[in-house]
Structure formats: C-alpha cells, structure tokens
Amino acid sequence: MSKDLKVPFKIEGGNRIDDTPVHKAIREALANCLINADYYGRCGIVIKKERDCIIMENPGDVRTGKDQMLRGGISDPRNKALMKMFNMINVGERAGSGVPDIYSTGEQEGWEVPVIKEEYGPNRTILTLSFKEKQAIKTSDRKQAIKTGDKKKRAKTKENQEKIILYLKEKELLKTSDISEVLGLSVARTRAILNNMVKEGLLEAIGSNKKRVYRKNKKDDKKVE
The missing domain is CATH 3.30.565.60 (Heat Shock Protein 90)
Structure with a gap:
C-alpha cells in the first residue's frame, strides 16, 4: 500500500x-x-x-x-x-x-x-x-465568491435592521442584550449593527457602555420608515 x-x-x-x-x-x-x-x-x-x-x-x-x-x-x-x-x-x-x-x-x-x-x-x-493535489481556486472564482458573500451579508444586515425597527415600534427603548435575543445574534454582532444604524441616522443611542439603550431617531422618521 x-x-x-x-x-x-x-x-x-x-x-x-x-x-x-x-x-x-x-x-x-x-x-x-x-x-x-x-x-x-x-x-x-x-x-x-x-x-x-x-x-x-x-x-x-x-x-x-x-x-x-x-x-x-x-x-x-x-x-x-x-x-x-x-x-x-x-x-x-x-x-x-x-x-x-x-x-x-x-x-x-x-x-x-x-x-x-x-x-x-x-x-x-x-x-x-x-494523493491528488488540490486544484487552486481561480482568482475570478474567488472574487465572485467574495462578491456573493458580501451581497448575502448586506441582505442579512438589512433584514436585521428592519427587524430592529419593527421591534422599536412596540418598545420605545431597548438594550443591546434585548435586541440580540430577538435577532438570535451575539451581543457583539448586534452592537455592530446598532452602531451602524446610529451612524446612518436610523437610531439614537442614549447613555454609555452597559447602560446604553436605543430608540428610533425622532429627528428623521422618514429614514426609519
């Protein structure tokens, strides 16, 4: 053998x-x-x-x-x-x-x-x-895989943002831990999504560190809708 x-x-x-x-x-x-x-x-x-x-x-x-x-x-x-x-x-x-x-x-x-x-x-x-060597992945295939992965990631992020906005229609203020449970994501990943939504003007962050809560941005409800 x-x-x-x-x-x-x-x-x-x-x-x-x-x-x-x-x-x-x-x-x-x-x-x-x-x-x-x-x-x-x-x-x-x-x-x-x-x-x-x-x-x-x-x-x-x-x-x-x-x-x-x-x-x-x-x-x-x-x-x-x-x-x-x-x-x-x-x-x-x-x-x-x-x-x-x-x-x-x-x-x-x-x-x-x-x-x-x-x-x-x-x-x-x-x-x-x-005992065959692995075939190298073509650069074009790798780029296409990255593009597809990025597209799916953006779509999933948008879906999570919509869930957060719908949930904030029922609850005026929410903590990161509450939102992470609703989304089924880790606290770290949820915090990243919330921070991006704050930067985009979709949410407002109130407080700091562990006491921070989020609510809809009342200054720009059109963005929220």
Whole structure:
C-alpha cells in the first residue's frame, strides 16, 4: 500500500527514517477499517490501490455517525479486542482521533480532502484517500465568491435592521442584550449593527457602555420608515 509513497531523505541518530506522517495515516486508516468492520455482515473488506488514491471498504456502517467520526473525540469500535491489539503496537485510533488525524495529514500534504461514504443494503463504509493535489481556486472564482458573500451579508444586515425597527415600534427603548435575543445574534454582532444604524441616522443611542439603550431617531422618521 505504501510502495509508491515518496520518502524524503531524513537521518536521525545515524539511521535513515523511512516512516512519514503519510505512512502513519495509511496505517491508521487500515487499522480503522479492520477495527470497525462488521465481520458478520455481507461482503468482506476490500482495499483498492491506484496510482493516485487508496480506497478502503469495510462491511458495517459508522457506529458514531459520520459527522462525529470526522470531529473525533468519541470512539465506539465494533471490535474492541482488535483495537487493543493494534494499540499494543502503537497503531490505531485513540479516543476517536484516527480519522481527524488522517484528514489533517492530507491537508498538510496539500491533497484533496479524503471522502467517507456510507452505503446501505448491505451496509458498507468506504474511505477514499486521494494523493491528488488540490486544484487552486481561480482568482475570478474567488472574487465572485467574495462578491456573493458580501451581497448575502448586506441582505442579512438589512433584514436585521428592519427587524430592529419593527421591534422599536412596540418598545420605545431597548438594550443591546434585548435586541440580540430577538435577532438570535451575539451581543457583539448586534452592537455592530446598532452602531451602524446610529451612524446612518436610523437610531439614537442614549447613555454609555452597559447602560446604553436605543430608540428610533425622532429627528428623521422618514429614514426609519
């Protein structure tokens, strides 16, 4: 499985080190595949090695759920005896850290993100480790993504401003904490929106620091409407 992996020249204590983080990640992936396989399920373990990827398949679904497996921190191995055996030779996940470590290694190498897929009927878990480099995002695509994100942000800010104005029609004076609860935003984000509304003349700020409250700008109700 590690035959085609590049091994940089490294010497420690007069001995060449042939083990790399990539080798360790593959060992972790293989151990994870074996430890979590459902040996009573249909079909067996299948490992496919191609020039630019390794695909590992094992019977059985992900017991902790795929999202939790990617986050790490919780381990529920299907075959605990196997896990202990691997741990005795310093191979295999501990406390659910195996898969996150595999993803971290791929990111450090600049490879495409590993893919975990679950199939049902029969249940199977498929892990694809790609050795392909990530494709650089085109400058034009990046600029377009930024423009789209800015447009959505402005629209959301305007929506929140309208909610604040409607709420101030019912309550003449409001604190930042009250408004943050209505909007479902953090106090810091709410304060930023309120400060902008004050600058635009939509609101008036009364008081300072923790005692500050806000009300509609009575000098310019047209702006408020």
